[in-house]
Amino acid sequence: xxxxxxxxxxxxxxxxxxxxxxxxxxxxxxxxDLLQNEISPKQILNKVKKKFLNKLRPKQVExxxxxxxRGYQDFDIELLYKxxxxxxxxxxxxxxxxxxxxxxxxxxxxxxxxxxxxxxxxNKLTGYIPKAAISEIEFKMDLLIISGICTRIQTLLKxxxxxxxxxxxxx
Numbered sequence: 782x783x784x785x786x787x788x789x790x791x792x793x794x795x796x797x798x799x800x801x802x803x804x805x806x807x808x809x810x811x812x813x814d815l816l817q818n819e820i821s822p823k824q825i826l827n828k829v830k831k832k833f834l835n836k837l838r839p840k841q842v843e844x845x846x847x848x849x850x851r852g853y854q855d856f857d858i859e860l861l862y863k864x865x866x867x868x869x870x871x872x873x874x875x876x877x878x879x880x881x882x883x884x885x886x887x888x889x890x891x892x893x894x895x896x897x898x899x900x901x902x903x904n905k906l907t908g909y910i911p912k913a914a915i916s917e918i919e920f921k922m923d924l925l926i927i928s929g930i931c932t933r934i935q936t937l938l939k940x941x942x943x944x945x946x947x948x949x950x951x952x
Contacts, residue, residue: 793914800915800923801906803949804858808899808927811934811942812861813853815892818938819869822848833867858903865896872896884926892937895930902926924950 820828825848834842841860853861865872866879875885875893884901885894902923915923924946931942 790914793916796915796917796920797906797913799950799952800920802952803924803927803946804899804903804906807942807945807949808902808930809856809858809861810945811930812858812865812896812899813856814938814940815872815896815934816853816856816861816864816869819865819871822852825864825868828868829864833863836867837863858899862896862900866893887929890929890933892934895933898926898930 816825826845829837829845834845837845837860841863844855844860847855856864866874873891873893875881875897876889876891877883877885877894877897879893879897881897882901884898928943928946931946934940935942
């Protein structure tokens, strides 16, 4: 007997997919740009060798070694988070510190707070939900958080992240 899927289930799944695209494409790019703003790809290996190489997985070390020629285009949120947190001295830590389990409140707006928000949104999407679906309310709340991140980082880096987010929302 075939089971029917309600339109609400389809919409919840569609929102989940849209949020995933925004997190993977847009928020990862913001982290790449933040890292690029702090350390050029040509210098990253030397910076990491001094402080942090032994704490990375072999695949991550390989990506860092290739950054001189490939830039940061292959870096994912996990690696970018580690580098921004541990290697970039100009990144102000989050108000509640690194590695927290709750999204920082709206009034906590350091670059570190936004990096934490990105990590937590990615974690929520990829590991802490029972199925690939997001309610409309939750989706709107997540987009509000992402919009705040885009606005603040856009001011810092002078790139049009808000427009990119709007374009991604319409896809």
